Amino acid sequence: MRRLRILVLMHPDFMPPDSADGYTAQEINVWKTEFDVVSTLRAAGHEVRPLGVQEEIKPVREAIESFKPHIVFTLLEEFHNKSVFDQHIASYLELMKIPYTGCNPRGLILARGKDLSKTLVQHRRIAVPAFAVFPMRRKVKRPPRLALPLIVKSLSEDGSFGISQASIVDTDEKLAERVAFVHDRLGTAAIAEQYIEGRELYVAVLGNNRLRALPVWELKFGSMGGQGARQIATEKAKHDPGYQERVGIVDGPANDLAPEVSARIQRTAKRIYRTLKLDGYARIDFRLAADSTPYFIEANPNPEIAKSQEFATAARHDGLDYPDLLHRILALGISRAKAGASVG
Numbered sequence: 432m433r434r435l436r437i438l439v440l441m442h443p444d445f446m447p448p449d450s451a452d453g454y455t456a457q458e459i460n461v462w463k464t465e466f467d468v469v470s471t472l473r474a475a476g477h478e479v480r481p482l483g484v485q486e487e488i489k490p491v492r493e494a495i496e497s498f499k500p501h502i503v504f505t506l507l508e509e510f511h512n513k514s515v516f517d518q519h520i521a522s523y524l525e526l527m528k529i530p531y532t533g534c535n536p537r538g539l540i541l542a543r544g545k546d547l548s549k550t551l552v553q554h555r556r557i558a559v560p561a562f563a564v565f566p567m568r569r570k571v572k573r574p575p576r577l578a579l580p581l582i583v584k585s586l587s588e589d590g591s592f593g594i595s596q597a598s599i600v601d602t603d604e605k606l607a608e609r610v611a612f613v614h615d616r617l618g619t620a621a622i623a624e625q626y627i628e629g630r631e632l633y634v635a636v637l638g639n640n641r642l643r644a645l646p647v648w649e650l651k652f653g654s655m656g657g658q659g660a661r662q663i664a665t666e667k668a669k670h671d672p673g674y675q676e677r678v679g680i681v682d683g684p685a686n687d688l689a690p691e692v693s694a695r696i697q698r699t700a701k702r703i704y705r706t707l708k709l710d711g712y713a714r715i716d717f718r719l720a721a722d723s724t725p726y727f728i729e730a731n732p733n734p735e736i737a738k739s740q741e742f743a744t745a746a747r748h749d750g751l752d753y754p755d756l757l758h759r760i761l762a763l764g765i766s767r768a769k770a771g772a773s774v775g
């Protein structure tokens with residue numbers, strides 16, 4: 432790839448240092464994605480300018496005008512500390528007529544609502560857990576078709592925010608309690624879903640029109656789940672390296688799946704990607720039930736792409752090393768802009 436000027440947008444708290452030397456694993460964990468992307472693109476010969484933004488859009492405009500980037504690499508997942516504003520950043524860049532990496536605004540909106548995305552996906556006859564939404568300040572009444580146990584989550588937050596063992600409820604009383612927790616502590620509407628016992632599988636997908644699904648990846652929970660606990664990606668399981676090590680939580684290829692099951696899951700992931708109008712790159716998450724039905728859990732456009740995380744390790748496993756992956760993501764942003772705009 433020719434030498435590019437790349438403006439990398441990120442949260443100001445995650446501005447990485449020039450070198451990771453002398454930092455603890457815990458410190459590095461905070462800005463590893465930003466560090467990996469900036470340092471890898473620099474090492475590949477590009478002119479890279481990291482920019483931390485959160486409350487003011489003006490610095491973005493100024494950087495576009497003075498630095499004249501060929502493309503903006505968007506690692507910014509929230510604005511005004513609201514994650515639902517991620518689509519506005521993509522929209523702003525479209526209005527500025529500047530190519531950007533990752534998903535278009537429409538795809539970000541369709542994928543965000545855990546109810547809307549499931550409704551659209553279910554319409555394509557893809558298996559999704561039964562669910563009900565509990566808006567803020569509304570009395571909690573379980574629809575009779577929705578059988579216990581259920582898992583209660585924020586309708587719009589991600590990163591396993593607010594997910595713990597207590598998220599799985601087996602009585603109406605606990606359901607009401609957990610919905611109240613989501614309303615009061617997370618400040619969003621809640622969704623309760625049929626709890627799917629089974630394996631946790633992820634499929635990374637790259638592309639705008641022609642799609643490439645990477646090998647089916649699995650989050651393996653190790654010894655988590657003793658004493659009646661359930662194997663789910665809780666906040667701790669996802670973000671606490673010490674806990675992951677103690678319990679033996681690792682991700683890797685879902686090796687022992689029958690080839691036809693694996694192929695079906697990859698095909699389903701691509702259909703979901705198209706249904707939700709995603710482009711750039713995204714990770715589609717499933718729970719595989721005992722009868723081998725993959726249930727769609729959620730789509731993550733612009734998933735985390737630190738070198739050590741699922742997306743990048745699945746890519747490497749498929750012959751796409753880290754610099755190549757980042758170049759592919761840049762090329763997709765540039766070709767979308769050349770094609771005129773985001774997918775319709």
Ligand SMILES: Nc1ncnc2c1ncn2[C@@H]1O[C@H](COP(=O)(O)OP(=O)(O)O)[C@@H](O)[C@H]1O
Nearest residue numbers: 560588589590591592624625626627663664729
């Ligand atoms: N319907 C479900 N059945 C079983 N496990 C689920 C279900 N929904 C979520 N989970 C578990 O909770 C985790 C977080 O849920 P998810 O919807 O992906 O929220 P987030 O956007 O915070 O990642 C999942 O990775 C999975 O382990």
Ligand SMILES: [Mg+2]
Nearest residue numbers: 590591716729
């Ligand atoms: Mg998730």
